[in-house]
Amino acid sequence: MSLAERAREAVQERPFLHEGLRAGVVNYSAAASYLDVGEESAVAAALRRYAEELDNPGTLGDARVRMESGLAERGASETEDETAALLVVGDTALSSGGGSLTAILATGTLSVAGLRQVVGRCDVADINLTAVGFDGETLVVVVERRDGPDVLRIVERAFA
Numbered sequence: 001m002s003l004a005e006r007a008r009e010a011v012q013e014r015p016f017l018h019e020g021l022r023a024g025v026v027n028y029s030a031a032a033s034y035l036d037v038g039e040e041s042a043v044a045a046a047l048r049r050y051a052e053e054l055d056n057p058g059t060l061g062d063a064r065v066r067m068e069s070g071l072a073e074r075g076a077s078e079t080e081d082e083t084a085a086l087l088v089v090g091d092t093a094l095s096s097g098g099g100s101l102t103a104i105l106a107t108g109t110l111s112v113a114g115l116r117q118v119v120g121r122c123d124v125a126d127i128n129l130t131a132v133g134f135d136g137e138t139l140v141v142v143v144e145r146r147d148g149p150d151v152l153r154i155v156e157r158a159f160a
Helices: 003-012 015-023 028-035 040-053 112-124 145-158
Strands: 061-075 087-089 092-096 101-110 131-134 138-144
Touching: 003 015, 003 028, 003 040, 015 028, 015 040, 028 040, 061 112, 061 145, 087 131, 101 112, 101 145, 112 131, 112 138, 112 145, 138 145
Parallel strands: none
Antiparallel strands: 061 092, 061 101, 087 092, 101 138, 131 138
């Protein structure tokens, strides 16, 4: 395996570094030192070439965003009509019914990059996510009620 291949593989194992290369905000020498896959200047040159090949992040999607409060967690078997559940993950169904959870729903043309931005921004804001669902046209982010307005703004900004 060539040095360039090792450098690319190392970057692909670190999504934060991949995003930084795509955005053009990485110090190549520092990244080469961090990756420690070979001679630093050669790795820095390989990273520079790799970054030039990557697409600019561009648009994250176009979404209509809304908030729905009062969701409750139920066992999937407890939900009479699974289509009434807003989100089902494993044995847990999240549906309306007086609970303490809030869902932020984004619909439209969405991207995985937009999903990453939403989850990353929630992490930076120290907001715990109860559940997340995504299918390319709909994103559902479920949080405690008090975090709902903050997550609504995060989702709106990510897809603005």
